[in-house]
Amino acid sequence: MSSTTNTTTIGTIGAPSRRNTELALLVFAVIIPVFAYINVGLAKKQEIPAGVFGYALGLALLAGVAHLVVRKWAPYADPLMLPIATLLNGLGLVFIWRLDQEPKITTTNLGGPMAPGQLMWSTLGVALFLGVLILLKDHRVLQRYTYISMVLALALLIAPIFFPPRYGARIWITLPGVGSLQPGEFAKIIIAVFFAGYLMVKRDALALASRRFMGLYLPRGRDLGPILVIWALSLMILVFETDLGTSLLFFGLFVIMLYVATERTSWIVFGLLLSAGGAVAVATFESHVQVRVHNWLNPLELLDGGVTETAQAMYSFGSGGILGSGLGQGYSRLIGGIAPKSDYILATVGEETGLAGLMAVLLLYGLLIERGIRTALAARDPFGKLLAIGLSGAFALQVFVVAGGVTGLIPLTGMTMPFLAQGGSSVIANWALVGILLRISDTARRPAPAPAPSTDAEMTQVVRP
Amino acid sequence: MSELTLTVMRLGFLAVLWLFVIVAVQVIRSDLFGTRVTQRGAARRGGQEARGQRQQAAPPQQRRQEGGRGNNRQRRGAPTKLVVSEGTLQGTTVALQGQTISLGRAHDSTIVLDDDYASSRHARIYPDRDGQWIVEDLGSTNGTYLDRNRLTTPTPIPLGAPIRIGKTVIELRK
Numbered sequence: 356m357s358s359t360t361n362t363t364t365i366g367t368i369g370a371p372s373r374r375n376t377e378l379a380l381l382v383f384a385v386i387i388p389v390f391a392y393i394n395v396g397l398a399k400k401q402e403i404p405a406g407v408f409g410y411a412l413g414l415a416l417l418a419g420v421a422h423l424v425v426r427k428w429a430p431y432a433d434p435l436m437l438p439i440a441t442l443l444n445g446l447g448l449v450f451i452w453r454l455d456q457e458p459k460i461t462t463t464n465l466g467g468p469m470a471p472g473q474l475m476w477s478t479l480g481v482a483l484f485l486g487v488l489i490l491l492k493d494h495r496v497l498q499r500y501t502y503i504s505m506v507l508a509l510a511l512l513i514a515p516i517f518f519p520p521r522y523g524a525r526i527w528i529t530l531p532g533v534g535s536l537q538p539g540e541f542a543k544i545i546i547a548v549f550f551a552g553y554l555m556v557k558r559d560a561l562a563l564a565s566r567r568f569m570g571l572y573l574p575r576g577r578d579l580g581p582i583l584v585i586w587a588l589s590l591m592i593l594v595f596e597t598d599l600g601t602s603l604l605f606f607g608l609f610v611i612m613l614y615v616a617t618e619r620t621s622w623i624v625f626g627l628l629l630s631a632g633g634a635v636a637v638a639t640f641e642s643h644v645q646v647r648v649h650n651w652l653n654p655l656e657l658l659d660g661g662v663t664e665t666a667q668a669m670y671s672f673g674s675g676g677i678l679g680s681g682l683g684q685g686y687s688r689l690i691g692g693i694a695p696k697s698d699y700i701l702a703t704v705g706e707e708t709g710l711a712g713l714m715a716v717l718l719l720y721g722l723l724i725e726r727g728i729r730t731a732l733a734a735r736d737p738f739g740k741l742l743a744i745g746l747s748g749a750f751a752l753q754v755f756v757v758a759g760g761v762t763g764l765i766p767l768t769g770m771t772m773p774f775l776a777q778g779g780s781s782v783i784a785n786w787a788l789v790g791i792l793l794r795i796s797d798t799a800r801r802p803a804p805a806p807a808p809s810t811d812a813e814m815t816q817v818v819r820p
Numbered sequence: 821m822s823e824l825t826l827t828v829m830r831l832g833f834l835a836v837l838w839l840f841v842i843v844a845v846q847v848i849r850s851d852l853f854g855t856r857v858t859q860r861g862a863a864r865r866g867g868q869e870a871r872g873q874r875q876q877a878a879p880p881q882q883r884r885q886e887g888g889r890g891n892n893r894q895r896r897g898a899p900t901k902l903v904v905s906e907g908t909l910q911g912t913t914v915a916l917q918g919q920t921i922s923l924g925r926a927h928d929s930t931i932v933l934d935d936d937y938a939s940s941r942h943a944r945i946y947p948d949r950d951g952q953w954i955v956e957d958l959g960s961t962n963g964t965y966l967d968r969n970r971l972t973t974p975t976p977i978p979l980g981a982p983i984r985i986g987k988t989v990i991e992l993r994k
Contacts, residue, residue, distance in 0.1 A: 373851065376847055380840075380843065383839075383840055384840065387833075387836050387837060390829075390832070390833060391833055393829075394826075394830070394833055397825065397826065398826055398829075434847060434851070435847055438844070442840065678830065678831065678834065679834070680830075681829070682830065708830075708834060708837070709834070712833070715834070715837040715838050716837075718841050722848070725848070726848075815925075815936070815940070815960075815962070816937055818937055818962045
């Protein structure tokens with residue numbers, strides 16, 4: 356046979372800008388929610404809802420403006436993130452509007468109809484997305500604010516302690532006259548900036564100064580400092596704010612970024628050990644956490660006249676089956692309160708579009724996360740890589756925590772499904788997150804500047820006889 | 821609203837949702853970029869023609885071997901690799917698989933010569949219709965030598981004959 360030396364050439368393929376692909380997908384992403392909207396109207400009131408033109412026009416306008424801004428300010432950005440985010444946000448609006456049609460859970464006590472408010476928050480979110488794209492010319496600027504963002508993130512995380520708890524968790528701050536917001540949603544972006552800047556500087560020390568023990572690289576004691584500090588902090592969030600989700604998100608995000616920065620599996624092992632130990636320790640004395648874990652283990656236990664919400668969510672998934680009951684024809688109002696619009700919106704999705712629809716929605720989240728990680732792979736600077744992995748990691752953890760909680764895989768925590776669930780802070784923060792990811796992907800996919808003229812340009816020396 | 825309409829809409833919604841997912845995956849599939857690693861001989865310029873030629877050239881017994889290893893369609897006794905025997909790239913080998921090999925200092929050459937006496941596009945080596953390897957000088961400054969003779973026309977390369985380009989010497993081996 357010929358030769359064992361299999362020679363290969365390595366060249367580069369420039370990414371095309373793909374803006375037209377994005378436009379086509381965006382049209383698709385606007386049509387699907389409008390279709391769903393009409394479907395709900397037909398099912399609930401036997402007529403095409405009156406607001407359909409306004410809704411279609413509004414969504415198309417938001418998507419169109421976003422697309423034009425991307426075309427102008429981030430021409431090489433990833434073509435999939437914006438359409439997927441638009442589709443998820445549009446579907447979220449439809450589901451919230453659909454739940455608004457249930458009089459039982461739309462009383463003034465519970466805040467009345469929420470779709471108009473959510474539409475306003477979505478608009479603000481898209482505005483922030485555009486602001487990020489226009490004002491943030493280069494994501495490396497964020498590197499300058501490494502330690503400022505640490506202070507800011509800590510302040511945002513600690514602030515809710517001083518406000519009264521709602522639904523058993525202190526994750527809200529109330530601004531008189533403006534309303535309330537969940538600072539944790541914004542903190543997750545800011546802390547990703549801090550982790551990226553910090554780990555970029557320290558990763559060599561964390562990766563190389565270690566001893567090998569039983570196949571694991573044991574870091575030096577002093578290098579364990581940061582992970583212990585973050586661990587203690589996340590436990591404190593768990594204890595004082597009684598918020599499992601935020602605490603899991605921050606610690607998990609740090610472990611993911613540490614692993615990506617150092618390529619050491621030992622950090623994952625340490626992270627899992629620390630979080631398991633911390634969670635068990637806190638669960639022994641924190642009643643809020645105990646209740647959540649108890650409900651998770653015994654969903655069918657009777658609780659003031661009914662089963663737990665976890666079991667009710669299970670019932671809706673079961674009632675939906677494979678193909679679902681059809682939009683607007685489910686019974687998720689039975690879950691009660693505003694939970695179906697916020698924490699349990701996935702139960703509505705699962706009931707009305709069935710396993711098929713729920714899987715499609717989860718795949719959409721998966722694709723969005725995949726594009727984020729692809730951006731991290733393609734980014735040329737270490738800070739951009741770490742930031743992209745951090746942002747997509749935070750997004751992925753949030754989706755996992757919510758979807759896992761609703762489907763009964765892990766105890767329920769008070770987080771919102773990005774883009775889908777009702778909640779202003781969440782939708783605004785996630786649009787900003789997608790904006791930063793698009794900015795990084797624009798830099799990553801932009802064709803590299805032509806290499807400096809090399810030996811080619813020099814004259815060939817002439818052999819003198 | 822009739823049951824039928826609602827059922828159709830329900831299934832239609834699922835269909836468009838999945839269609840979106842599938843289209844998105846297709847976009848990812850066609851969106852490959854970054855580093856391209858090309859196996860020599862598999863996908864090179866003119867690969868189609870070369871493949872056509874080699875199928876004509878291959879005698880029947882050799883076709884069986886093709887199934888096994890893919891690209892080995894050479895005649896018995898034909899060179900299988902190009903070896904750099906002198907110069908800064910000494911020891912480099914390139915498998916000969918029916919592709920044209922360009923030599924020169926230009927960084928898109930198959931063999932990039934780091935040699936002050938070589939031109940950007942110095943010479944090329946390619947198989948003719950019968951699978952015989954030919955070397956052709958591309959108008960270089962200092963010329964290409966086969967044994968001791970400066971090349972003026974494309975010339976077939978005997979096995980093991982040194983081809984001198986500047987300070988670099990290459991030869992074809994089995």
